[in-house]
Amino acid sequence: MSGFANEVSSSPLSFWSYFMDHRSADLQLLWSHTWLSVVPVVLGLVIALPLGWLSNRFSWSYPPIMTVSGLLYTIPSIALFVLIPPLLHLDQLSELQVPIALTVYSVALLVRVVADGLGSVSEDTRQAATAIGFTPLARLLKVDLPIAVPVITAGLRVAVVSNVSIVAIAGTIGFQNLGNLFTTGYQLSSGTSPYYPPIVLGLVLCVILALALDALVILAGRGLTPWRRAARG
Amino acid sequence: MIRFDNVTKRYPDGTVAVDSLDLTAETGKITVFVGPSGCGKTTSLRMINRMIEPTQGSIWLDDRDTSTIATHELRRRIGYVIQHAGLFPHRTIVDNVATVPLLLGTDRKKARSDAMDLLERVGLDRGFAKRYPAQLSGGQQQRVGVARALAADPPVMLMDEPFSAVDPVVREQLQDEFLRLQDDLGKTIVFVTHDIDEAIKLGDRIAVLRVGGHLAQLATPADLLARPADAFVAGFVGRDRGYRALGFSEGHELPHHEEPTVRMGETAPAASEAAEWLLAVDGEAHPQGWINVEQTAGREVTEELLYRGGTLATQGGSLRAALDACLSSPSGRGVVVDENHRLLGSAQLDEVVQLIKSEPGPAGADGDTGTGTGTQGTSGATAAVLQKGPA
Structure with a gap:
């Protein structure tokens, strides 16, 4: 590996040729990075929906739920990665510890967003829906949640992008994702001559991935809210 | 229920x-x-x-x-x-x-x-x-x-x-x-x-x-x-x-007298030939407004000359509308129309008041206390407030 490194330029801008030389390995890293960024957000949303509903429905539960979720988010990611296996009786290097940690972060972010999104439904609309004869569940699914979509979408964008960066941290402790490129770059550097290409490649791919996922969330949000564009137009 | x-x-x-x-x-x-x-x-x-x-x-x-x-x-x-x-x-x-x-x-x-x-x-x-x-x-x-x-x-x-x-x-x-x-x-x-x-x-x-x-x-x-x-x-x-309450008293036969009119587009008559106020109508006898003869004598009757403040009383409508037609008319004569808004004639304020007095119940009683002194004055004062001349 190090002999190979000597043959190519160590300039930051030669990340492209580094990528072409290690294409299949790098794409593998990108792919697992993508999954690790997306799946926990989806799981996080599924868990945050009932919690957010609860804290919106029963106002006494809002402050404690928000405090706990805020505290969860302040736990440093490395600490959480390390804490999860003993807490959940998993292997020290279980495949699950990173997705679980990321799901915790996603829940922490999304609970507030779901609660505030449901809270954004106007009192008039709420009242009309009830008076018209929606059952509570039907009202939640057909009125409250659809109207909450713009607020929830805004939260999903933050969650998915922050996950892309937290996943990279998991890469530095040995999990397979774009974070490995940083470790590789660090290992290939020697004292006075840093080796930039894999580090820059990791950065570029992370940014591209974050932008792409963000765009997907925006598109999905737009698809679900044709009424917002009509209102502006 | x-x-x-x-x-x-x-x-x-x-x-x-x-x-x-x-x-x-x-x-x-x-x-x-x-x-x-x-x-x-x-x-x-x-x-x-x-x-x-x-x-x-x-x-x-x-x-x-x-x-x-x-x-x-x-x-x-x-x-x-x-x-x-x-x-x-x-x-x-x-x-x-x-x-x-x-x-x-x-x-x-x-x-x-x-x-x-x-x-x-x-x-x-x-x-x-x-x-x-x-x-x-x-x-x-x-x-x-x-x-x-x-x-x-x-x-x-x-x-x-x-x-x-x-x-x-x-x-x-x-x-x-x-x-x-x-x-x-x-x-x-x-x-x-x-x-x-x-x-x-x-x-x-x-x-x-x-x-x-x-x-x-x-x-x-x-x-x-x-x-x-x-x-x-x-x-x-x-x-x-x-x-x-007069608004709920409906279906009365309003007394009315023939009212001289001038058609829109015609020439207004000289002041000596008509009363102070003359009612302008369109070709189908729909009242359009009043003209002040002294100010308009000899001129063509156009939209700009009209006083439009007067309300109309519909035959068979409420006493409130009849009273208001009299009070809002600059001539003091309330314009009475049929259901198709065609002119029937005009009613005097005291005639409408008589009709109100003949009503049974508190509406008539209220009407009674409200009138009897200076009907002309009331009419004139209201007209002055409601009407704004073309100057």
């Missing part, structure tokens, strides 16, 4: 919003709950569809105690219209209107085509169907709100200040159309408002509530104006009761 049977609503903090209310809203009629804020009118309304549960007593829908019906079943049979319409912002207009039929299991296609018909019925173009609520004005949204409440053809409608949030011109339009619609539909309606004029205009019967949720009086609008039950009701019903 909706019947309140000794209904009380007491909140946990001890506040009594509605106190032992006994009241019946008749089938096919508009019953208006009116009163100052805190009188429990909205609370009473919401207890009908169990948005609020009574602490005591029961509410009956025909012969069924509403507390024995599942809330969502009950509500789907009761149309509900609120102040800001409360439309679903994420649904198109047609889907907003079709909401209840869809909840009741009507097939989507039929629900939508029925909704389209309803939109027309409440005076909205079908072109609005595919728009979203935010693209409509407040008045238009309120029409959609009414259409949505009517969509499942419920026998009962509850309306909570539905016209309060729109401007006065639109409000009057909506009120008129609402009355026209009710003439066709004959729903049992409970209507909440804080506006006594709206109550008098719309109600078949009016329930005046006082703070603390007591029923102060339940009466027809005419009775309410003529015989307020106590000082509170009298104060709430407000000024001009005698004058407004």
Whole structure:
């Protein structure tokens, strides 16, 4: 590996040729990075929906739920990665510890967003829906949640992008994702001559991935809210 | 029929919003709950569809105690219209209107085509169907709100200040159309408002509530104006009761005399040949306004010369309109027209007053005390205020 490194330029801008030389390995890293960024957000949303509903429905539960979720988010990611296996009786290097940690972060972010999104439904609309004869569940699914979509979408964008960066941290402790490129770059550097290409490649791919996922969330949000564009137009 | 049977609503903090209310809203009629804020009118309304549960007593829908019906079943049979319409912002207009039929299991296609018909019925173009609520004005949204409440053809409608949030011109339009619609539909309606004029205009019967949720009086609008039950009701019903009561006295044969006219476009006669004020009409004898002969002699009668302040009294209409026609006319002669707005002639103020005096009851009595001194002066002064010359 190090002999190979000597043959190519160590300039930051030669990340492209580094990528072409290690294409299949790098794409593998990108792919697992993508999954690790997306799946926990989806799981996080599924868990945050009932919690957010609860804290919106029963106002006494809002402050404690928000405090706990805020505290969860302040736990440093490395600490959480390390804490999860003993807490959940998993292997020290279980495949699950990173997705679980990321799901915790996603829940922490999304609970507030779901609660505030449901809270954004106007009192008039709420009242009309009830008076018209929606059952509570039907009202939640057909009125409250659809109207909450713009607020929830805004939260999903933050969650998915922050996950892309937290996943990279998991890469530095040995999990397979774009974070490995940083470790590789660090290992290939020697004292006075840093080796930039894999580090820059990791950065570029992370940014591209974050932008792409963000765009997907925006598109999905737009698809679900044709009424917002009509209102502006 | 909706019947309140000794209904009380007491909140946990001890506040009594509605106190032992006994009241019946008749089938096919508009019953208006009116009163100052805190009188429990909205609370009473919401207890009908169990948005609020009574602490005591029961509410009956025909012969069924509403507390024995599942809330969502009950509500789907009761149309509900609120102040800001409360439309679903994420649904198109047609889907907003079709909401209840869809909840009741009507097939989507039929629900939508029925909704389209309803939109027309409440005076909205079908072109609005595919728009979203935010693209409509407040008045238009309120029409959609009414259409949505009517969509499942419920026998009962509850309306909570539905016209309060729109401007006065639109409000009057909506009120008129609402009355026209009710003439066709004959729903049992409970209507909440804080506006006594709206109550008098719309109600078949009016329930005046006082703070603390007591029923102060339940009466027809005419009775309410003529015989307020106590000082509170009298104060709430407000000024001009005698004058407004004349609005319910209809069907009189108004006396009228031939009124000289000039046609629009013709030349106004010289001052010596006519009275001070001359009525201008169009080719089909529809009154257009008055001209002051001294100022217009020899000139062609055009729009700019007209005094348009005078109101018209329709033959067979209310005494209020007849009196107003006299008071608002610069000549002191009230213009009387037939149902097609064609000129019949003019009536003198004292003739209308005689007619009012011949009325039985407090309306006539009120008329009696209000006249007798200086009718001419009153007429002249009112004319001076109402009319503004072309200068």
